[in-house]
Amino acid sequence: MKVSYLVLAACASLSMVSCVSSKKFKAEQAKVADLTGKNGQLTNDLKACDDAKAEEARKRAGLETDVANLNKQIDLLKENNTSAIKQLQDLSVISSQQAESIKKSMDNLGLKDAYIQDLQTQMAKKDSLNMALVMNLKGAIGNLDDQDINIKVEKGVVFVDISDKLLFNSGSYSITPRAKEVLGKVATVLKAQPDLEFMVEGHTDNKELKGNIGPLKDNWDLSVFRATAVVKILQKTYGMDPMKMAAAGRGEYKPIADNTTAEGRAANRRTRIVILPQLDQFYKLLEKKS
Missing domain, CATH: 3.30.1330.60 (OmpA-like domain)
Incomplete structure (x- = not known):
C-alpha cells in the first residue's frame, strides 16, 4: 500500500516539473519572437538611415556642383567687368567734339520718334x-x-x-x-x-x-x-x-x-x-x- 502511494507521489512530482518547463519554454519562445521583431524593425530603421544618408550625399554633391558653376559665373562676370572698365577707360580718348556729336545723334533719335508719332496722329486724324x-x-x-x-x-x-x-x-x-x-x-x-x-x-x-x-x-x-x-x-x-x-x-x-x-x-x-x-x-x- 505504501508502495502505491510512493508511485503516485512520484508521478505527481514529474507532472508538475513537466508543466513548469513547458510554460518557461513558451515564455522564452515569446521573448525570442519579440526580439526578432525588434531586430527586424531596427534593421529597417538602419536601412532608412543609410538611404537618407545617401540622399543627403547626393544633394551635397549637387550643391557643390552648383557652387562650382556659380563661382565660374562670378569669375566670368569679373572678367567682363574688367573688360568693360578698360573700354570705359579707353573712351577717355574721345574728344569733346565727338562726345557732343554722339549726344546730338541720341537727341535726334528721340526727335525722330516724336516726329513719327506726330505723323501717325495726323494720318489717323x-x-x-x-x-x-x-x-x-x-x-x-x-x-x-x-x-x-x-x-x-x-x-x-x-x-x-x-x-x-x-x-x-x-x-x-x-x-x-x-x-x-x-x-x-x-x-x-x-x-x-x-x-x-x-x-x-x-x-x-x-x-x-x-x-x-x-x-x-x-x-x-x-x-x-x-x-x-x-x-x-x-x-x-x-x-x-x-x-x-x-x-x-x-x-x-x-x-x-x-x-x-x-x-x-x-x-x-x-x-x-x-x-x-x-x-x-x-x-x-x-x-x-x-
Whole structure:
C-alpha cells in the first residue's frame, strides 16, 4: 500500500516539473519572437538611415556642383567687368567734339520718334475726317442706286463715282436736271469743308464717237468737256470756290470694268470726284521737323 502511494507521489512530482518547463519554454519562445521583431524593425530603421544618408550625399554633391558653376559665373562676370572698365577707360580718348556729336545723334533719335508719332496722329486724324466725309456724302445724297453713284475711300483718298447716265445724255456733255440736284447735294457737303480741294475726272468707254458732236472729236474731248461741265455747275450754280477745283479728262484709258460687255462699258462711262489729300499739311510737318 505504501508502495502505491510512493508511485503516485512520484508521478505527481514529474507532472508538475513537466508543466513548469513547458510554460518557461513558451515564455522564452515569446521573448525570442519579440526580439526578432525588434531586430527586424531596427534593421529597417538602419536601412532608412543609410538611404537618407545617401540622399543627403547626393544633394551635397549637387550643391557643390552648383557652387562650382556659380563661382565660374562670378569669375566670368569679373572678367567682363574688367573688360568693360578698360573700354570705359579707353573712351577717355574721345574728344569733346565727338562726345557732343554722339549726344546730338541720341537727341535726334528721340526727335525722330516724336516726329513719327506726330505723323501717325495726323494720318489717323485724316482717316477719321475721310470717313466722316463719306458718311456725310452718303447721308446727303440719300438712297440712290449703287450703280448710279458710289462713294468710297481707297488708300486715304475719297472717291465719288457718278454714272454718266445720271449726269448726261448719250454722247452729250450737257448736265441733266436730275444731275444738278445730285451735284447740289454733293456741293453742300463739300462747301462745309472749305479747306478741301478736289478734282473732277471725266471717263468714257472705248467706243468711238459717231461723227463730230459740236466741238467733240473723240473720247478725250468728251471726257474733258464733261468734267468741265460738272466744275462749272459746282462753281456757277452752287458757289463752289474755283480755286479749290480742277477738271481733267481721262478718256477711255482708266477703265474699271471690261469694255467688251455692255455692263462693263456702262461702268466705265462715269464722272469721278476725287477729294485730294491735303499734302501741304504734311509738307509743313516735314519742313518743321527737318
